Amino acid sequence: MAELMDKIFVVIGYILAILFPIVGIIVGALLYFLKKEDAFYQTHGKYIIIVGIAMIAINILLIAFGIITIPPVGQV
Template structure:
C-alpha cells in the first residue's frame, strides 16, 4: 500500500464529495490538514477537495441553465 492509513476513510470522502460537495470539501480539508503524518490521507484529501469543487460548479451550472430544477 502507498502509506499508512485505512483506505475506507478516503473512499467515504469521495462519496461525500460526489453527493454532498460542501461536506466533501470539509472532509477533504480534514484529511489534508489534520492527518499530516499520513501521506495517503494528505494526497486523497487534496483530490477530494478538487472533486468537491468540480461537482459543486457543475451542479451550479446545471441549475442556472435550467437542466436541474431549483
C-alpha cells in the same frame, strides 16, 4: 487491518464529495490538514477537495442552463 480502514475512510470521503459536496470538502480538508504526517491522507484529502469543488461547479452550471430547476419556496 489499519490499511483497510484507511481506504474505507478515503472512499467515504469521495462518496461524500460527490453526493454532498460541502461535506466532502470539509472531510477532504480534515484529511489534508489533520493528517500532515501521512502522505496517503494528504494526497487523497487534496483530491477529495477538488472533487467537491468540481461537483459544486457542475451543479451551478446545471442550474444556470435550466437542466435542474429549483422549486419556489412553499411549493413542492
